[in-house]
Amino acid sequence: MPKVLISDQMDPKAAQIFRERGVEVDEITGKTPEEVIAIIGDYDGLAIRSSTKVTKAILAAATKLKVIGRAGIGVDNVDIPAASAQGVVVMNTPFGNSITTAEHAIALMFALARQLPEADASTQAGKWEKNRFMGVELTSKTLGLIGAGNIGSIVADRALGLRMKVVAFDPFLTPERAIEMGVEKVTLDELLARADFITLHTPLTDQTRNILSAEALAKTKPGVRIINCARGGLIDEAALKAGLDSGHIGGAALDVFVQEPAKESPLFGTPNFVSTPHLGASTNEAQVNVAIQVAEQMADYLMSGGVTNALNVPSLSAEEAPKLKPYMALAEKLGSLIGQLAHGGLSGIAIEVEGAAASLNQKPITSAVLAGLMRVHTDTVNMVNAPFLAKERGIDVREVRHDREGDYHTLLRVTVKTEAGDRSVAGTLFGDQAPRLVELFGIKVEADLAGHMLYVVNEDAPGFIGRLGSLLGEAGVNIGTFHLGRRSAGGEAILLLSVDEPVTQDLLAKVRTLSGVRTAMGLSF
Numbered sequence: 001m002p003k004v005l006i007s008d009q010m011d012p013k014a015a016q017i018f019r020e021r022g023v024e025v026d027e028i029t030g031k032t033p034e035e036v037i038a039i040i041g042d043y044d045g046l047a048i049r050s051s052t053k054v055t056k057a058i059l060a061a062a063t064k065l066k067v068i069g070r071a072g073i074g075v076d077n078v079d080i081p082a083a084s085a086q087g088v089v090v091m092n093t094p095f096g097n098s099i100t101t102a103e104h105a106i107a108l109m110f111a112l113a114r115q116l117p118e119a120d121a122s123t124q125a126g127k128w129e130k131n132r133f134m135g136v137e138l139t140s141k142t143l144g145l146i147g148a149g150n151i152g153s154i155v156a157d158r159a160l161g162l163r164m165k166v167v168a169f170d171p172f173l174t175p176e177r178a179i180e181m182g183v184e185k186v187t188l189d190e191l192l193a194r195a196d197f198i199t200l201h202t203p204l205t206d207q208t209r210n211i212l213s214a215e216a217l218a219k220t221k222p223g224v225r226i227i228n229c230a231r232g233g234l235i236d237e238a239a240l241k242a243g244l245d246s247g248h249i250g251g252a253a254l255d256v257f258v259q260e261p262a263k264e265s266p267l268f269g270t271p272n273f274v275s276t277p278h279l280g281a282s283t284n285e286a287q288v289n290v291a292i293q294v295a296e297q298m299a300d301y302l303m304s305g306g307v308t309n310a311l312n313v314p315s316l317s318a319e320e321a322p323k324l325k326p327y328m329a330l331a332e333k334l335g336s337l338i339g340q341l342a343h344g345g346l347s348g349i350a351i352e353v354e355g356a357a358a359s360l361n362q363k364p365i366t367s368a369v370l371a372g373l374m375r376v377h378t379d380t381v382n383m384v385n386a387p388f389l390a391k392e393r394g395i396d397v398r399e400v401r402h403d404r405e406g407d408y409h410t411l412l413r414v415t416v417k418t419e420a421g422d423r424s425v426a427g428t429l430f431g432d433q434a435p436r437l438v439e440l441f442g443i444k445v446e447a448d449l450a451g452h453m454l455y456v457v458n459e460d461a462p463g464f465i466g467r468l469g470s471l472l473g474e475a476g477v478n479i480g481t482f483h484l485g486r487r488s489a490g491g492e493a494i495l496l497l498s499v500d501e502p503v504t505q506d507l508l509a510k511v512r513t514l515s516g517v518r519t520a521m522g523l524s525f
């Protein structure tokens, strides 16, 4: 039974779903990184929010880990390259808390416009300072959105409902989508110059870090009010403080900070500054959504191989997974076969699908071929890290889908480009389930790739099979299955024999002494 650790506060629905789906679950929250390192080796899955930082050190200790599930959107607390290199799937729940977070941004916008926190504190302190708190209307004001993805779009929709004008800066926003959203697409400088309110809704990346730098803040309209419910690090906090102190910035509301938890900050106590402790996603509705989604996604992956919302591996639905399963087995075997047989530097690989296979999701098939190929050289490879390893090694991966009908109702062909030229193998599924090799380096053959095998290339000549049979018999090697193929009568022939024990170097040396043998190799699957 797979085992999952929930290491951040999560709605109880998550644990309930894991148990219902046959996954054992421990909820151990609030641990230090060292404490997580001490226990993570026991788990197949790790379910987190933003508190657990999944570092290289934690991953190194997570020897059984297959999947990290983020109950939320941002995954900047996960070292995704390290997880990918280790073959761990990283998934998030990209929509479950978007409405809630957009509403928090709108709430903070109102808080700034009407100085609600200060007015509340003053009133409850018995001061009744009616003349101190003069607000601004949102109606007719310009809202500048930095980032117009899921949350940005919802904020835009709500702001338009408040009769604001919305301008958006997002390099990936198409003009069509801007029209659909009812916003004006602008450059960052234009946004800074025009916006009365600015809200941020981008991930923290090398391009977005300090997007509101001291220089950018200097270009804003005097009196601008700024809201950040996305990620700490998007705004230069020292420059924000200076802007608030000088009065150029009329107000700022931060839900997120460079350093979290933010127990102290020069911004605290600054007039017109409002803050919340990373509460963007904290509503009952959003937390139930993300807990259910993350548990279902992780359980799907651990129990049936279905992949949803993964950031480092192609999606594969729970319905697709069983259909693809026999293809993945075939793909891995073909990858492994060509990896064992093809020598010399490998610069490219083409994976072709034909017949029934052409209607399937090809990405997982490609990953399985690459995993089979690279497992010949390293045993830490799996379907998740195989494409990354291939890229790292400069292997050019090409996927080809043929609509044509061939000799087989379904076919996968794998061709590698090596220093010695192109080498190709092809396979099919018998009865839609059983993987079979049907072509090897241009020679038709029909073989089951399983267990230990002896591969021989020889000149097709009478008596060869008998001599090989006798040699194996004398060496005490039991033959399971025997497959033959030849290019032409009297030409090059191949033999693939399954044998009960691994093929030894001693046996290969003997086989190579037989007249007509060009190549003899041991294979294993």
Ligand SMILES: NC(=O)c1ccc[n+]([C@@H]2O[C@H](COP(=O)([O-])OP(=O)(O)OC[C@H]3O[C@@H](n4cnc5c(N)ncnc54)[C@H](O)[C@@H]3O)[C@@H](O)[C@H]2O)c1
Pocket: 073, 074, 075, 094, 097, 098, 101, 146, 147, 148, 149, 150, 151, 152, 169, 170, 171, 172, 173, 201, 202, 203, 204, 207, 208, 229, 230, 231, 255, 256, 278, 279, 280, 281, 282
């Ligand atoms: N405060 C919270 O509790 C909370 C809750 C949920 C999400 N978030 C954060 O909000 C952010 C946005 O979430 P989302 O679901 O809208 O993500 P999303 O991926 O749907 O949208 C992000 C948008 O940012 C845009 N973008 C990327 N680089 C940009 C750049 N250099 N300049 C301008 N725009 C750029 C993208 O094109 C995309 O449209 C995430 O970082 C997420 O972690 C915070």
Ligand SMILES: O=C(O)[C@H](O)COP(=O)(O)O
Pocket: 049, 050, 051, 071, 072, 073, 074, 075, 097, 278, 279, 280, 281, 282
């Ligand atoms: O990216 C997110 O989903 C938010 O930052 C929410 O974080 P949380 O789950 O820690 O509240």
